[in-house]
Every structure is written in C-alpha cells, then in structure tokens.
Amino acid sequence: SQQGEEDPQALSIQEGENATMNCSYKTSINNLQWYRQNSGRGLVHLILIRSNEREKHSGRLRVTLDTSKKSSSLLITASRAADTASYFCATNRGSEKLVFGKGMKLTVNP
C-alpha cells in the first residue's frame, strides 16, 4: 500500500521560479525521504528528514516536516530546466521498508 501522496500531481513552472511539492501520509513515521527520477532512470535520493526534525536544507532544496499534520513539503528554489523530473516522497516506519508515493511530475520551462 502507498503511504505518501504527493500534491500536486503535476507542476509546470518557469526557470528561476520556486517549486513546492507537498506530501501527506497516514501513519506515524521514523523518517521521510524525497527522491527524484529522471525519465526512464532510477531514483536518486535527495534528502531525508527524521521525525524529530522540522526543517532541513540541502543546496537549493528545503524540506519541512509537520508530524502533527502528517505532511511534508519539498521546496526547490531558483529552479532550473535540469530540475525537470518526477519527485517522490517515501516514508519509513522504522522497519527495513520504504513506502513510496505515486510521485509528481515537475516541468521547468526554460
């Protein structure tokens, strides 16, 4: 079963704009992770935020986690055409398994 649900399912923006993607989940988690997938390729791990963390930064990425609302957001600042990809959130409930959402497609227009 899928734990995380990304929103919106698709987003199209202009280069230089910020992109915000949201993820909601249903049960308690140990950590939440964001991944990027370029078309036809494997997933690339972007960032992991633990349940006791509220915000995390990595380069142009900013992730927030609100465990009370069971939601997370991924912000990509100053987007580039190369950021065009599908983005997935995934939750870990403390076991070996990671459960992925359905993903959302980001298109950054040059």
Add this chain to the structure above:
Amino acid sequence: SQTIHQWPATLVQPVGSPLSLECTVEGTSNPNLYWYRQAAGRGLQLLFYSVGIGQISSEVPQNLSASRPQDRQFILSSKKLLLSDSGFYLCAFSQGDYGYTFGSGTRLTVV
C-alpha cells in the same frame, strides 16, 4: 564508494518465457536489498526485500520470486512471464537509517 549495478537495461521477452534480472552492490557489506516495480506513470511497488543472505520477504504474491545467493547479489526471477509482468524494475540497497541507492532499472516488455 558504494555502487549498484543492475542489468540488462531493457528486455523484451515472450509470454511464458523465464526471467532473470540481476543486481549487484559494491563497496558495502550486508546491505538491505530491494526489488521494486514501477508501472508506467505510477509509483513504486515493493516486490521483495532482503536483510541477509537467503532471507527474502515477499510483499506481493505474484508470478515472481527473488533470491539472494551472495551478500551483495539479488536476483529477480520468474518461471513463466505474464503480460502483466511488464514494467520498469528497480533494484535498490540501503544501510542503516539512510536513503536508498537505486540501480538504473530494467525496462521489461512481455510480448
């Protein structure tokens, strides 16, 4: 450095034929290993995971099986492929409380 190799990149197989996809990991010991399937335009479905040699957990009963004959080798198999087995298969590994590292995937088309 830790790397993961998955092959082949693409595969076209007839219905009823067998399948063997292989995944190997380098630069780490005793990783957790995973097989996921991704249908077109959809999320990832966990098929199997393994926490050690010979230890396989199946998430979805289906026409596939997995084996881990060596610490860093994970194999996905089928005796007889179905049309519904078509998809994008991804192998991944993890260690500790860190993110997964994925292979480049195998695009399987069953015809």
